[in-house]
Amino acid sequence: MDYKKRAIVIGAGIVGLTTACRLSEEGYAVTVLEQKDKPAEGTSKANAGQLIYNISAMSSPSFLRSLPKTFLTPSQSGVIAAGLIHPKNWQWALSFIGQCSSKNWAKNTHDLIKMARRSRDSLDAFRTRHEIEFNWRRDGKIYTHETEQGLVAARKFAEFQRAHGGTHQVITKEECIERESALTSTTRKIAGGTYLSDAAVGDCHLFCKNMVDILTSKLGGKIIYDVTVHKILTHNDKAVGVETSMNTLEADLFIVCAGMASNRILAKDFKDRKPIIGIKGISLTYPLGKNPPNLSVTDTAGKFVIARLGNQIRVAGYAIFSENLYIDQKHVSLLAAKAKSLMPDAASFEGDPKIWTGLRPQTTDDLPMIGKAGADNLYVNAGHGSNGWILSFGAAELLLEKINE
Ligand SMILES: Cc1cc2nc3c(=O)[nH]c(=O)nc-3n(C[C@H](O)[C@H](O)[C@H](O)COP(=O)(O)OP(=O)(O)OC[C@H]3O[C@@H](n4cnc5c(N)ncnc54)[C@H](O)[C@@H]3O)c2cc1C
Numbered sequence: 127m128d129y130k131k132r133a134i135v136i137g138a139g140i141v142g143l144t145t146a147c148r149l150s151e152e153g154y155a156v157t158v159l160e161q162k163d164k165p166a167e168g169t170s171k172a173n174a175g176q177l178i179y180n181i182s183a184m185s186s187p188s189f190l191r192s193l194p195k196t197f198l199t200p201s202q203s204g205v206i207a208a209g210l211i212h213p214k215n216w217q218w219a220l221s222f223i224g225q226c227s228s229k230n231w232a233k234n235t236h237d238l239i240k241m242a243r244r245s246r247d248s249l250d251a252f253r254t255r256h257e258i259e260f261n262w263r264r265d266g267k268i269y270t271h272e273t274e275q276g277l278v279a280a281r282k283f284a285e286f287q288r289a290h291g292g293t294h295q296v297i298t299k300e301e302c303i304e305r306e307s308a309l310t311s312t313t314r315k316i317a318g319g320t321y322l323s324d325a326a327v328g329d330c331h332l333f334c335k336n337m338v339d340i341l342t343s344k345l346g347g348k349i350i351y352d353v354t355v356h357k358i359l360t361h362n363d364k365a366v367g368v369e370t371s372m373n374t375l376e377a378d379l380f381i382v383c384a385g386m387a388s389n390r391i392l393a394k395d396f397k398d399r400k401p402i403i404g405i406k407g408i409s410l411t412y413p414l415g416k417n418p419p420n421l422s423v424t425d426t427a428g429k430f431v432i433a434r435l436g437n438q439i440r441v442a443g444y445a446i447f448s449e450n451l452y453i454d455q456k457h458v459s460l461l462a463a464k465a466k467s468l469m470p471d472a473a474s475f476e477g478d479p480k481i482w483t484g485l486r487p488q489t490t491d492d493l494p495m496i497g498k499a500g501a502d503n504l505y506v507n508a509g510h511g512s513n514g515w516i517l518s519f520g521a522a523e524l525l526l527e528k529i530n531e
Pocket residue numbers: 136137138139140141142159160161162165166167168169170171172173174175176177353354355356383384385386387388391405406407408409442443483484485486487508509510511512513514515516517
């Protein structure tokens with residue numbers, strides 16, 4: 127008899143859905159359980175859409191050095207770290223500080239790049255197999271730098287990334303404008319930029335929605351909405367089922383891909399768990415203006431990004447250590463003003479944008495938890511921080527490798 131192993135994937139964000147699709151393609155009978163009534167309603171909903179493959183770990187000596195300043199001018203700096211003072215976050219904060227040495231930064235960045243490049247290849251192959259539409263374009267990217275001092279650091283960083291296969295090229299302000307005409311009328315201070323020819327963008331939410339169609343209509347998978355998983359049931363070191371808000375469901379393999387909620391679902395005595403903290407970000411989505419950009423542009427001083435996703439402009443910024451989704455209108459106004467001053471004609475800035483917020487599920491070393499999670503047939507794939515869209519396919523490939531070990 128042709129018995130397919132049954133897999134339950136918990137969470138229908140970008141990480142759960144890539145995991146589910148790759149497992150289905152490998153012959154598993156997959157059911158995805160999602161607490162919301164639609165896919166990608168959590169952090170995968172309105173992110174910045176960046177698909178950059180030479181990324182770097184946030185836990186770095188320079189981030190640590192910049193932290194005290196963020197306490198003085200939190201709104202302007204874009205990083206609001208006051209949440210770290212709360213005692214419940216001390217364990218995370220201490221572990222994070224430990225990861226901020228040059229040695230750990232280099233190791234974590236190396237591992238991130240490896241996973242991201244694997245992700246690029248796997249996503250490219252998936253796009254070819256399924257012809258999935260998600261406003262994908264690989265037109266490149268510019269990081270603008272405000273000062274000469276910033277350019278010196280950018281040159282050093284570009285050298286590091288080129289040694290790891292990156293296309294980073296430090297260019298003048300004039301060359302930035304030549305490459306991206308939407309920067310012509312900028313009023314932001316720009317000393318120069320870093321250009322990446324191989325950076326892409328894509329709409330993560332649209333991708334997730336279309337992936338559900340592929341999963342259910344082409345790959346034979348199932349998705350159940352409006353069901354909350356409370357806990358994993360185990361017997362003799364094996365996971366046997368999940369207790370949910372509806373009923374108990376059984377399977378042969380279980381994978382927790384619940385982003386921020388993953389550690390709550392895993393057993394309390396799971397010893398390899400990584401602490402995950404929420405880093406809140408805000409995005410604003412506008413209709414196109416009269417001169418929309420082709421490249422995506424990150425303003426490194428203002429800590430925000432502008433990208434074109436189909437017929438929309440997405441502006442994203444802020445890193446607020448927080449567990450709630452409250453949006454401060456002051457932050458929205460500041461982000462909108464900074465975006466308008468970088469590229470005044472990129473979007474219809476005069477109208478009200480669609481405002482969204484999400485919590486980046488952040489580990490202390492920037493690397494997600496991928497692997498066994500306390501029982502032989504129970505796995506986790508969670509904690510992708512600022513890079514879940516970029517890393518999703520690489521993470522799914524690594525998980526499959528571990529399942530097949
Ligand atoms: C402003 C902003 C910009 C960003 N920009 C980028 C970018 O440009 N590029 C990039 O790579 N990354 C970016 N990110 C990060 C990226 O969006 C996240 O890393 C990614 O979305 C995480 O995906 P996930 O599937 O792990 O989590 P989620 O998308 O949150 O999915 C988890 C799912 O699990 C479900 N769930 C939770 N608990 C349960 C339960 N008990 N039972 C059933 N279901 C449950 C949730 O409802 C949710 O649907 C950005 C994030 C933010 C906030």
